[in-house]
Amino acid sequence: MAGAPPTCRNGLLGGAEVVRVLLADPLAHGEDFCAALAAGVPDLATWCWPDEPVNGSYDVLAAWQLPDAFPPLPDSLALVFCFGAGADHLLADPRIPSHVPIVRLIDGGQAAELADYVCHAAFAFLLDDQKYRIDQARGVWAPVFARRRTRAEARVAVLGLGPIGMTAATALAAAGFRVHAWSRTPRQVKGIETFSGLERLGDCVDGADVLVNLLPLAPETAGILAAPLFARLAPGAYLVSLGRGKHLDEAALREALDMGQIGCAFIDAFAEEPLPSTHWMWSHPRIRLTPHIGGLPTPEGAARSLAAAIDALQQGAPLPGLVRTAAPTPS
Numbered sequence: 391m392a393g394a395p396p397t398c399r400n401g402l403l404g405g406a407e408v409v410r411v412l413l414a415d416p417l418a419h420g421e422d423f424c425a426a427l428a429a430g431v432p433d434l435a436t437w438c439w440p441d442e443p444v445n446g447s448y449d450v451l452a453a454w455q456l457p458d459a460f461p462p463l464p465d466s467l468a469l470v471f472c473f474g475a476g477a478d479h480l481l482a483d484p485r486i487p488s489h490v491p492i493v494r495l496i497d498g499g500q501a502a503e504l505a506d507y508v509c510h511a512a513f514a515f516l517l518d519d520q521k522y523r524i525d526q527a528r529g530v531w532a533p534v535f536a537r538r539r540t541r542a543e544a545r546v547a548v549l550g551l552g553p554i555g556m557t558a559a560t561a562l563a564a565a566g567f568r569v570h571a572w573s574r575t576p577r578q579v580k581g582i583e584t585f586s587g588l589e590r591l592g593d594c595v596d597g598a599d600v601l602v603n604l605l606p607l608a609p610e611t612a613g614i615l616a617a618p619l620f621a622r623l624a625p626g627a628y629l630v631s632l633g634r635g636k637h638l639d640e641a642a643l644r645e646a647l648d649m650g651q652i653g654c655a656f657i658d659a660f661a662e663e664p665l666p667s668t669h670w671m672w673s674h675p676r677i678r679l680t681p682h683i684g685g686l687p688t689p690e691g692a693a694r695s696l697a698a699a700i701d702a703l704q705q706g707a708p709l710p711g712l713v714r715t716a717a718p719t720p721s
């Protein structure tokens with residue numbers, strides 16, 4: 391698919407007949423993704439970075455994060471498509487000019503997969519799973535016969551009610567858990583008790599057995615998973631940290647784990663990735679870590695989302711998944 395020369399006519403993409411897309415994310419380099427994108431966008435030319443168009447000019451850049459060595463972005467760039475749900479890396483990148491809008495991927499498959507991750511952790515809580523993992527590692531046979539919480543008794547608090555948080559919260563509710571959910575602005579969701587605004591955050595998580603973070607990273611959500619919130623949870627609660635590493639106060643988590651206030655932390659996103667080999671989380675008996683694999687975009691869903699963004703750009707229609715509007719073009 392690489393290499394088709396651009397030709398011109400009057401249109402919204404600076405007159406390009408062929409939409410030139412530079413794919414700068416390894417997940418976008420697969421054949422399934424490229425085939426689905428080609429099916430969704432007629433007149434498409436793609437390059438998989440580090441391959442680039444010979445003249446360095448393209449219309450759309452699809453990336454989750456720009457590598458340090460990424461070449462300067464061309465004047466022709468009309469759209470940046472974030473190849474993931476969280477666009478924080480791109481939003482903070484000064485190399486992306488402010489007149490270029492940024493949209494993020496919207497993929498029901500990604501949301502469903504993250505909902506599976508969350509349900510897996512909630513069921514692990516019901517089984518007191520981490521205690522038995524620790525016992526097994528020590529060769530200890532120590533059953534606890536006290537009655538455990540049922541799904542209907544266990545309370546799960548979900549932070550974030552965007553498309554992913556909504557999917558996870560409704561999956562938990564459908565599985566029979568009591569679900570509270572918090573968002574920065576008010577949302578109503580059937581079967582879920584919702585809370586909004588920073589002043590209601592504590593009420594949302596009060597007495598929760600499982601705390602799930604699916605918030606986007608923003609100045610007001612950085613460091614949100616910290617001691618004051620942990621203190622509101624039921625003792626021995628499970629934490630499921632799926633947003634960004636910077637949401638989490640790691641020292642506060644370590645203390646809460648060591649005090650038993652948090653019984654287990656499922657963590658998929660870290661302040662530093664890859665997680666340094668000497669980091670305490672690797673060996674803490676109450677940490678379950680995964681290397682940022684929660685909710686990988688599906689090739690078809692990602693391609694559909696990018697095709698929809700390109701179509702909207704060409705039509706001059708509202709951009710789906712817009713996370714940063716275009717500032718006026720500098721004169």
Ligand code: GLV
Pocket residue numbers: 473474475476477685
């Ligand atoms: C994953 O972290 C994403 O942003 O989708």
